[in-house]
Every structure is written in C-alpha cells, then in structure tokens.
Amino acid sequence: xxxxxxxxxxxALVGALLFxxxxxxxxxxxxxxxASLLSxxxxxxxxxxxxxxxxxxxFLGMEEKNSLVLLLGAGVSALFGVVVxxxxxxxxxLGFDTAIAAVLSVFxxxxxxxxxGVQSVSxxxxxxxxxxxxxxxxxxxxxxxxxxxxxxxxxxxxxxxYRRLLTAFIFDPVLSEMAGYAQHxxxxxxxxxxxxxxxxxxxxxxxxxxxxxxxxxxATARLWTTGVWSMSLLSALFGSVAAGIGVIISALLPSxxxxxxxxxxxxxxxGLSIVVTHLRGSNV
Amino acid sequence: xxxxxxxxxxxxxxxxxxxxIQDVDFTVRxxxxxxxxxxxxxxxxxxxxxxxxxxxxxxxxxSCFGTSPKQYRKNISYVPQRAxxxxxxxxxxxxxxxxxxxxxxxxxRRFSSAHKDRVQSALTxxxxxxxxxxxxxxxxxxxxxxVFLARSIVQDAELILxxxxxxxxxxxxxxxxxxxxxRQKQHGKSIVAVHHDLSTVKDYFDDVIxxxxxxxxxxxxxxxxxxxxxxxxxxxSNLDFLTGRS
Amino acid sequence: xxxxxxxxxxxxxxxxxxxxxxxxLVGNILVLxxxxxxxxxxxxVVLPGIVISFLIFGNLGSHFMLVGAAIxxxxxxxxxxVLRTYTSMDNSAAMATTLSVFFAAGVLMIELTxxxxxxxxxEHALYGNLESLIWIDGESLMSVFDSVSRQTIPVELTRxxxxxxxxxxxxxxxxxxxxxSTFDHTFAEISGVPVGVVSAGVxxxxxxxxxxxxxxxxSIIVIAMFVCPPxxxxxLTHSLRDQVWLSLLFSSLSAVLGYAVAGxxxxxxxxxxxxxxxxxxxxxxxxxxxxxxFYGKRQRSYDFLDGHQx
Numbered sequence: 001x002x003x004x005x006x007x008x009x010x011x012a013l014v015g016a017l018l019f020x021x022x023x024x025x026x027x028x029x030x031x032x033x034x035a036s037l038l039s040x041x042x043x044x045x046x047x048x049x050x051x052x053x054x055x056x057x058x059f060l061g062m063e064e065k066n067s068l069v070l071l072l073g074a075g076v077s078a079l080f081g082v083v084v085x086x087x088x089x090x091x092x093x094l095g096f097d098t099a100i101a102a103v104l105s106v107f108x109x110x111x112x113x114x115x116x117g118v119q120s121v122s123x124x125x126x127x128x129x130x131x132x133x134x135x136x137x138x139x140x141x142x143x144x145x146x147x148x149x150x151x152x153x154x155x156x157x158x159x160x161x162y163r164r165l166l167t168a169f170i171f172d173p174v175l176s177e178m179a180g181y182a183q184h185x186x187x188x189x190x191x192x193x194x195x196x197x198x199x200x201x202x203x204x205x206x207x208x209x210x211x212x213x214x215x216x217x218x219a220t221a222r223l224w225t226t227g228v229w230s231m232s233l234l235s236a237l238f239g240s241v242a243a244g245i246g247v248i249i250s251a252l253l254p255s256x257x258x259x260x261x262x263x264x265x266x267x268x269x270x271g272l273s274i275v276v277t278h279l280r281g282s283n284v
Numbered sequence: 285x286x287x288x289x290x291x292x293x294x295x296x297x298x299x300x301x302x303x304x305i306q307d308v309d310f311t312v313r314x315x316x317x318x319x320x321x322x323x324x325x326x327x328x329x330x331x332x333x334x335x336x337x338x339x340x341x342x343x344x345x346x347s348c349f350g351t352s353p354k355q356y357r358k359n360i361s362y363v364p365q366r367a368x369x370x371x372x373x374x375x376x377x378x379x380x381x382x383x384x385x386x387x388x389x390x391x392x393r394r395f396s397s398a399h400k401d402r403v404q405s406a407l408t409x410x411x412x413x414x415x416x417x418x419x420x421x422x423x424x425x426x427x428x429x430x431v432f433l434a435r436s437i438v439q440d441a442e443l444i445l446x447x448x449x450x451x452x453x454x455x456x457x458x459x460x461x462x463x464x465x466x467r468q469k470q471h472g473k474s475i476v477a478v479h480h481d482l483s484t485v486k487d488y489f490d491d492v493i494x495x496x497x498x499x500x501x502x503x504x505x506x507x508x509x510x511x512x513x514x515x516x517x518x519x520x521s522n523l524d525f526l527t528g529r530s
Numbered sequence: 531x532x533x534x535x536x537x538x539x540x541x542x543x544x545x546x547x548x549x550x551x552x553x554x555l556v557g558n559i560l561v562l563x564x565x566x567x568x569x570x571x572x573x574x575v576v577l578p579g580i581v582i583s584f585l586i587f588g589n590l591g592s593h594f595m596l597v598g599a600a601i602x603x604x605x606x607x608x609x610x611x612v613l614r615t616y617t618s619m620d621n622s623a624a625m626a627t628t629l630s631v632f633f634a635a636g637v638l639m640i641e642l643t644x645x646x647x648x649x650x651x652x653e654h655a656l657y658g659n660l661e662s663l664i665w666i667d668g669e670s671l672m673s674v675f676d677s678v679s680r681q682t683i684p685v686e687l688t689r690x691x692x693x694x695x696x697x698x699x700x701x702x703x704x705x706x707x708x709x710x711s712t713f714d715h716t717f718a719e720i721s722g723v724p725v726g727v728v729s730a731g732v733x734x735x736x737x738x739x740x741x742x743x744x745x746x747x748x749s750i751i752v753i754a755m756f757v758c759p760p761x762x763x764x765x766l767t768h769s770l771r772d773q774v775w776l777s778l779l780f781s782s783l784s785a786v787l788g789y790a791v792a793g794x795x796x797x798x799x800x801x802x803x804x805x806x807x808x809x810x811x812x813x814x815x816x817x818x819x820x821x822x823x824f825y826g827k828r829q830r831s832y833d834f835l836d837g838h839q840x
Contacts, residue, residue: 034622035622036622036626094764098561100566105812106812108751109812110816113806116805215630222617255642257637333716337720338719373713386710387721391704391705
C-alpha cells in the first residue's frame with residue numbers, strides 16, 4: 001500500500017515539476033505583457049468544457065477519467081471564451097475589463113450548473129471533476145502525467161524558439177511588426193501558450209488558482225534579474241520548485257488541495273524575495 | 285489696471301519622480317487670453333496640474349489672485365483634453381454642463397429650476413442649446429469642446445484653464461471656440477490654454493508663456509513671440525514660416 | 531409542489547434578489563470606472579475573513595462576518611499597494627496575485643479545520659448555499675406578519691436586506707460625487723469632491739455587497755451579478771438613469787427566474803434533485819447580456835443614421 005502511494009506521488013511530482021517549469025517560463029512573458037487577468041478569465045471559462053468532456057467520454061464508454069477528452073473540452077470552452085471576449089469588446093462600448101469579468105463569471109456559473117446537473121442525473125461517478133477546480137494530485141494516472149509532461153516540454157520549447165520575437169513584440173509591438181512579425185500572430189502565439197498552460201494546469205493547481213502560476217513566479221524572478229531570458233528561466237525554476245514541494249505536501253496531507261498549497265508557497269517565496277532584495281539594496 | 289491672475293516664483297515641479305518644470309518665474313495678466321506653448325514633454329500639462337493645485341510643487345510658490353491654487357480652486361474651472369474623457373459615458377449634453385454646478389450644490393441641495401436656467405443659458409452662450417438632450421458621443425469634436433466650455437461658464441469661475449482646447453478639431457470649430465473664449469474675456473475672465481499650434485498663437489491669444497522645462501519668455505505676444513525666443517524654446521532654427529506671417 | 535413555498539423558496543428568492551440588487555448597484559459604478567475586475571479581486575479576498583469570523587463565532591449568521599471580511603478586504607488593498615511598490619507588478623498582476631493567495635489561504639483554512647464544520651466547505655465558497663436557507667416557521671404569507679414566525683427567518687436574508695438598504699442609501703446620497711468623479715476625475719478633484727474617499731467608498735461598498743452575497747452565490751458567481759446586468763443595460767441605453775433602472779430589472783429577473791429554473795425545471799423534467807441556483811442565476815444574467823448585445827447593436831446603427839439626419 002505504501003508503495004502504491006509512493007508511486008502515485010512520484011508520478012504527480014514529475015508532472016508538477018515539468019508543469020511548474022513551463023508555466024513559469026511562459027508566465028514571464030505573460031507577466032511582461034500584463035495579461036494576468038485575461039488568463040484568469042480563460043481558466044474559469046474552461047469549466048463548462050470540462051464537464052461536457054466528462055459527459056462525452058462517459059457516453060462514449062471511455063473510462064470516466066479520460067483526461068485527454070476532458071482537457072480537449074476545456075480547451076474548446078476557453079477558446080470560445082476568448083471569442084466572446086473579442087466579440088464583446090469589438091461590438092460594444094463595454095471595456096475589456098467588463099468583457100473578461102462577464103466571461104469569467106458566466107462561464108463558471110454555467111459550468112457549475114452542468115456540474116450539479118451531472119451530479120443529479122449521476123452518470124457514472126463525477127468524483128474527480130471537482131479536483132479540476134482547486135487542483136488535486138491524489139488520483140493522477142500515468143497517462144495524465146505523460147500528457148502534462150509532453151505538453152509542458154512543448155510549451156517551453158516554443159518559448160525557447162520564439163523568445164526573441166516574443167521579447168521584441170512585448171517591448172515594442174510596432175518595431176516587431178516593422179521587422180516582419182505581425183502583431184496579431186505574436187499575440188496569438190502568447191494567447192495560445194497561455195491557454196495550453198492553463199489547461200494542463202487544471203489538474204495540478206485547479207482553474208481558480210492557475211493565474212497565480214503565470215504571475216507570481218515571474219514577479220519573483222523579476223526582483224532578482226533584469227534580463228528577459230534570465231528572468232524567464234528563474235521564473236521557471238521558482239514555478240517548478242513551488243509546484244514540486246506543493247505536490248509533496250498535498251500528497252502527505254490529502255485534504256489540502258495542491259493548488260492552494262502551491263500558491264501559498266509561491267507567495268511566501270515572493271515575500272522573502274521582496275525582503276531580501278530590498279535589504280540587499282538591489283537596484284532592479 | 286488689473287492685477288496679475290497668476291504669478292509663479294522659482295517654481296519647480298516633479299512628475300512621476302522626474303523634474304518636469306525647473307525653477308520658473310512668470311506672471312499671467314488678468315482678463316487676457318494666455319497660451320502656454322512648448323514642445324512635447326516640455327511640462328505644459330504638468331504646469332496646468334500645478335496651477336490647479338493637483339500636484340505639489342517641490343520648490344517655489346504659485347499664487348492665483350494672491351492666494352494659493354488650492355484655496356482659489358472654487359474660482360478656477362478646468363477644461364480637460366478631449367482624449368481624457370470617456371465619450372461613451374452615459375450622459376447627455378445637459379448632464380455634463382450640470383456637473384459644473386455640483387461643486388456649488390454639494391450632495392443634498394436640490395437641482396432647482398434656477399439651476400436649470402443657468403445650464404440652459406450657458407448652453408446658449410456656446411450655441412449648443414439645441415443639443416441639450418444629445419448623447420455626448422454623438423457630437424463632433426468641436427461641439428464636445430463647446431459643451432465643456434459651457435460647463436466652465438456655468439461654474440462662473442474667474443480663471444479658466446484649458447488643456448489643448450483645439451486638439452483634433454477642424455479650423456471652423458476653432459474659430460467658434462476662440463470667439464467664445466474672447467467673449468468670456470470681455471466678461472472679465474482670465475483664460476490660460478495649453479496650445480500646440482505655433483501658427484495660430486498670434487491670431488488667437490494676447491499673451492504667451494514659452495515653456496520647455498524652464499520658461500524661455502513670457503508676456504504680450506508682440507513682445508515675446510519672436511523668432512529667437514521660439515528657437516530658444518524649441519531648440520531648432522528656421523522657423524520663419526511661423527513668425528513671418530504678421 | 532408549491533405547498534412549501536414559504537418553507538423552502540421564500541427566503542432563498544428574497545436573499546438572492548437583495549444580494550443581486552446590491553451587487554448590481556455597485557457594479558454600475560465599477561463598469562463605468564472600468565474596474566469590473568475589482569469585483570473579481572474583492573469577492574475572492576473576503577473568503578479568509580469570512581472563514582476566520584466563522585471559526586471564531588461558529589456560524590455564518592454572525593454580523594462579525596462583515597467585520598472579518600472588511601478587514602480581509604483592507605488587508606488585500608494593503609497587499610496590492612505593497613506589491614505595486616516593491617515589485618514591478620502592474621495593477622492587474624498585483625490583483626491576480628492577491629486574489630489567488632487570499633483565496634488559497636481561505637481554502638486551506640477551511641480544509642485544515644474541516645473536522646467539525648458542516649456549514650462551511652469549499653463548495654459553499656464556490657457556488658453558494660442558497661438552497662439551504664430554510665424558514666422553519668414559514669407556512670404562508672401570514673407568517674411574514676407573525677412576529678413569532680419571523681424570528682426563524684434566516685439571518686442571511688435580514689443581512690442581505692440591511693446591506694442593500696445601506697448600499698442604496700449611501701449611493702443615493704453620494705450620487706453626484708460618484709458620477710462626477712467617475713466621468714472626469716480631475717474636474718471632480720478641483721470642484722472639491724473628495725475623490726480618494728469616493729474610491730475607497732466604492733471598494734467598501736463592493737466588499738459589503740460581496741459579503742452579503744457570499745451565502746447566496748459564493749465568491750465567483752457573484753462577479754456575474756456585479757458585471758452582467760449593468761453591462762447589458764449599458765449596451766441598451768445612453769442615459770445613466772435608464773441604465774441603473776434597467777440593470778436592477780435585469781438583476782431581479784436573473785435572481786428570481788434563476789432560482790425558479792434551478793429549483794423547478796429539473797423536477798418538471800423528472801429528475802430527482804435540482805441544479806445549482808447560483809450557477810443558473812449567473813447563466814441567466816449572461817444570456818440577458820448576450821441578448822442585449824445582439825439587440826443593442828441594431829439599435830446603435832439607428833442612432834448613427836439619426837445623427838446623420840440632423
């Protein structure tokens with residue numbers, strides 16, 4: 001029995017380390033682009049898709065925890081959220097802030113309706129769906145870790161390849177456009193990375209707190225360094241360590257949702273960094 | 285002979301931690317139209333904010349008719365840059381002008397028919413009475429500016445400060461607005477406007493303050509708005525096309 | 531099915547209604563100030579305050595909950611200020627950090643002390659507990675006028691009504707200041723409007739609305755009540771007065787219809803249990819917003835033509 005727990009924890013740990021790394025890596029650029037709250041809205045908008053994915057996989061007779069179908073549903077749902085945000089800002093005088101707040105809350109509310117609906121018609125076991133809200137690594141399977149790990153590596157690889165273009169785009173969009181890289185393409189790339197990170201993070205940190213993965217490590221790294229590339233690597237390191245420790249704590253105390261533990265850990269690191277860099281008189 | 289509306293001595297103002305205005309002295313004559321002119325980043329808007337008492341001066345003093353800007357605030361009206369306003373705000377022309385009376389009304393005093401008449405007469409002064417019920421986003425740039433002028437008229441302030449009143453407005457509307465400002469001057473108001481179009485300074489204004497972090501020169505247009513002073517302010521030469529007109 | 535209306539549905543409907551109306555009133559100002567996401571931050575950060583008050587006083591009925599939430603709100607405002615001063619964060623990053631860490635702390639507190647609490651759990655924080663507000667002595671409309679029966683009305687309803695009256699009257703008195711400082715901040719400051727006090731007051735009113743709505747709809751769905759009805763009304767009208775009244779109408783519709791749909795439609799369809807009332811309320815407010823945008827677009831083009839004729 002103890003061996004089994006050890007195996008599960010080890011699996012979750014690998015997933016968390018890889019996810020923490022790539023979320024910190026991507027997060028550095030999201031942070032510099034000042035798009036934190038957009039990612040918060042996207043994360044909440046995944047809920048209806050998660051539940052629909054769950055229903056689809058149940059009716060297709062798959063195992064109910066087929067995470068690929070669930071994550072696909074989450075992705076479609078969040079993409080629809082992006083479309084709605086753009087529709088609202090383009091067609092009305094409502095501001096961006098109003099559009100993201102409306103999408104965040106309405107999508108989440110509709111997701112809760114679906115979730116409670118699934119509970120009341122009790123198709124299969126809905127156990128596990130709520131884990132995606134606050135994160136839980138207790139039931140993580142090998143296939144989950146493989147998906148999370150591979151996608152994390154792909155996201156980090158994309159950041160490595162596009163790091164200069166992303167930096168140029170964030171610092172001076174017009175200059176980057178003049179150099180031949182259309183703004184909407186770079187903007188799309190960054191949104192896509194945000195979306196993918198958000199979705200693979202659902203299991204580990206949950207949809208409410210995933211925004212913290214994209215924000216807090218980046219802000220912490222920014223205190224220690226001035227270069228974009230070094231900042232993104234440091235941010236990846238912070239994200240990875242916090243996610244790793246958080247998963248271990250959550251595995252030892254299963255009632256604690258891993259997402260909440262990770263966020264508190266990252267915030268402690270941020271607080272310590274503020275104090276230390278300030279005492280050091282860092283000029284960053 | 286009338287007193288000075290504004291006088292500044294050894295004035296320095298910081299904005300966002302950077303020195304925007306350094307050690308300037310100038311006076312603004314009462315009952316005149318005065319332009320603040322200078323290149324981008326010269327501290328024009330900062331100066332307006334300091335005159336409104338919105339940002340503290342690091343050094344020196346400003347006085348408006350003998351008192352500090354903060355104490356004098358009730359007698360100052362301010363017309364913001366059009367770009368600073370959310371024109372989709374759910375308000376019509378009447379509502380915006382009525383806001384000019386909010387300071388006087390406070391929270392609980394009733395908006396009486398006498399107040400309504402004052403708003404109407406201010407709208408008539410700027411020839412916008414027919415537009416009272418129009419939503420502000422459905423006005424031309426010049427009309428929007430006239431609404432804000434009506435708001436400052438209804439305040440009945442002694443000193444009117446305008447931040448780029450002619451920004452993004454066609455020349456016909458400019459002429460209408462200058463006309464309104466001149467009438468206000470005849471009613472005894474002192475008017476200071478940030479202005480960026482050097483070619484119209486001589487036509488529109490009586491006095492000028494040439495500003496580029498420091499005041500290069502100030503006083504009546506004919507004495508001060510000279511080729512050499514403008515070159516000194518803008519740091520370039522060959523500005524003949526601007527001053528050669530008169 | 532409607533026999534036990536006063537026992538089961540009367541209090542939840544009114545609590546939902548007054549919570550929604552309070553949020554919508556403040557939301558009108560937030561939307562105009564382009565601070566809609568402030569409702570996101572505030573509704574998350576009040577959670578630890580609510581949990582701590584709950585742990586100290588043992589139930590959610592305590593009025594100290596408001597104090598706890600207000601303290602949490604003020605601490606959050608301080609945290610945002612510290613983050614903006616000592617890190618390179620902009621406002622949105624500081625808000626995202628603060629809301630996630632406060633919410634995480636609240637969740638951990640709930641879980642760490644979960645043993646004896648049946649009244650406060652994470653689900654409650656996520657989607658409210660409207661359905662649990664049962665009025666034991668509620669038999670008929672006459673019970674409302676019976677002072678003995680009235681004593682068993684859940685305190686959540688009383689608090690929602692008091693909160694709504696408080697927010698509505700403060701906003702009524704400060705209306706001119708609110709509007710002028712929202713429309714033209716600099717002008718307001720020169721006119722002697724205490725703009726700092728007004729901003730703090732807006733945040734405090736939002737905290738108050740978020741706390742009284744916590745029981746009804748939880749801390750995330752409440753954002754829909756802040757944002758959707760004012761946004762829908764704003765799309766449909768240019769007049770501020772119409773916007774406020776329309777938004778209150780939309781808000782009432784969402785709250786009352788949402789509860790009815792959630793409670794009765796699944797039963798009519800033959801299912802045993804109901805769906806989340808809070809989620810249905812949020813969904814309905816979103817449907818109304820979408821409808822307003824579709825309808826409002828048409829109306830806007832008429833305005834455009836009208837403008838050309840004159």
